[in-house]
Amino acid sequence: MTLLAVAVFVAVALLLHSGLKREIERAREHDLEGKIDVVEHLLEEVRSPADVPALTHHLNDVLIGHGQMRIWLVGENGRSLYGGSQPPVLAKTANQLEVVREDGLVMQARQVSIPAHPVLGHQALIVAIDARDQEAMLRRYGNRLAIVCGVGVALIVLISAWVARRSLRPVRQLSEEAAALNPRSLSSRLSPVNTAEVQELVHAFNSALGRVEAAYGQLEGFSADVAHELRTPLATMISSTEVALIRDRPAAELREVLGTNLEVLRELSSLVNDMLFLSKADQGQLADRLDPLDLRDQAEHIAEYFEPMLEEQGVRLRIEGNAKVQGNAGLIRRALVNLVGNAARYTPRGEAIIIELKMLESNAVRVSVRNPGPALAPELLPRLFDRFVRGDPAREKSGSHHGLGLAIVRAIAVMHGGRVFAGSQNGWTAVGLEWPNQRASAPSA
Incomplete structure (x- = not known):
């Protein structure tokens, strides 16, 4: 149960974290695309060299309220037209383009090539955004998810342990009662419980116990009956033999005693053979030679x-x-x-x-x-x-x-x-x- 709860919470946490991360990246891409469209529109309004100062002013206005964003216009000769005296250092990773600002800050960026402009000529537009706040928010969100998952797993473990302990209480009680059974207490039965599933087991066990009690009673009765059947003829044989051995007797009298004992022995042999036959039948032997x-x-x-x-x-x-x-x-x-x-x-x-x-x-x-x-x-x-x-x-x-x-x-x-x-x-x-x-x-x- 604990492992299942951990697996479920981890899966949900990873799903939520990855979903938020995708939404943040989508919003970042949307902001970058929006700024690129704005800059391209401002570039279209530059029709003469006299409009260049106005372009700089408009670009500054675009960045107002967006302190986490930077814009660079780099000419084909590598000279920075806007954004700073030096063009930014670009670094490509597997998934995105990064810009290293002059102060060493790494920003996520988009680069767009601008066609030949009648005033500015060929140039590259670079729009970058500082993702530190977003990444920090994502880390805080991950930490909170970890805390929530830990608390949830702990609660589930505690609740499961309580439920299991409460549910298994009748089973422990039945186990104690079953362990106390012995041949002298076969008439005892397991106590009924409120759980329907466990009650079915109790009923089946009590039924089996009843059959065991009946079989045990039959076995004891059978042993007593066998002892009774064997005791009388054996006592008769012992008595007649002792009487015959008290003093010397004629051969004819001893022969009569032996004949009587032989009849008793034949009866006992018949009884033993019958018991052996019944034992084979009890073991499930079927009739052969049908x-x-x-x-x-x-x-x-x-x-x-x-x-x-x-x-x-x-x-x-x-x-x-x-x-x-x-x-x-x-x-x-x-x-x-x-x-x-x-x-x-x-x-x-x-x-x-x-x-x-x-x-x-x-x-x-x-x-x-x-x-x-x-x-x-x-x-x-x-x-x-x-x-x-x-x-x-x-x-x-x-x-x-x-x-x-x-x-x-x-x-x-x-x-x-x-x-x-x-x-x-x-x-x-x-x-x-x-x-x-x-x-x-x-x-x-």
Whole structure:
């Protein structure tokens, strides 16, 4: 800002100074031209040698009131006819003609050749003017411009500093508030400000802070849930192993303990694998090997897999519709397994689970698994696909799963560029996923 103010003031000052200088030079040239015209007119009135004294008198009258001006008439023999006993010394510069007066004063001049006069003959007319007063005035004007420019620059700098300090006060306040944020104060938000532009930044920052708080809360909850899921089986293994090692036991009894521990380790391995799969999905990994799929064939394959378990529970499985799309067969089957397994846990005996396959008008496919049963609480639906969230708060019927099934379904949908959905009304619960028929970029989860 300071440099810009200096540049503007200097440019204006130079423009004004050069404009005044041109006007002074133009006025000086006008005065010289005017005196030359007057002298030429007086020379035309000299018709005889008797008129020469009158010429001298008239020339003296011309100079009255013009003490800064001199006139010389120099004959062709170099003799001064008027203006002094000696002709002036002429000096030419790049832009103008200068006259050095007998007292050494340098004056700006104009020289005109007079044609052959019937009385005076050939002669040169020199009109000079003393420009010292004009140059002094120009210097004073320049000095005043410099003072005005300096004062103006100083005022602009002071005003700009005041305005900037006043304008940046909300920014400094917001910077202090942002610097005070830490993981223990993520619920805090930046204070609103009166400046519209800065308020937009505050709103965007607070929105980002809200997302960070939610992500941090999910991370803490995820860590706590992982610890909870790992603690119980690990404690069971440790206890059974300690009991087995208290005294000598038969090989068959030790084999039974090892078999139990092996089942627990397999469950933990499954949990770790699921967590690794979700981690890859969170990092934006997309499904590879997209092949043409007949979803009804995939659903029938899953129905055969669940047939023994569903017969034991007295639950039927029905497939409605068909769709042929591009997808990863392994991932789609895994999503169907999780959806059907989740529905089977909450479907009453004698009822049916429905797998609905449907092509949408937007060239996307929808896979929905519906089952009758208790309605889900509305506040649970938005969190149904979060990790370690179970539909049954009492965690009944949950000994064989860890609450990652629907989170994996969402990850598979995201890896196909799609999304998940869930609804519960009129005694039916529908959970599923949909994705475009062609590969798309993964949407935000």
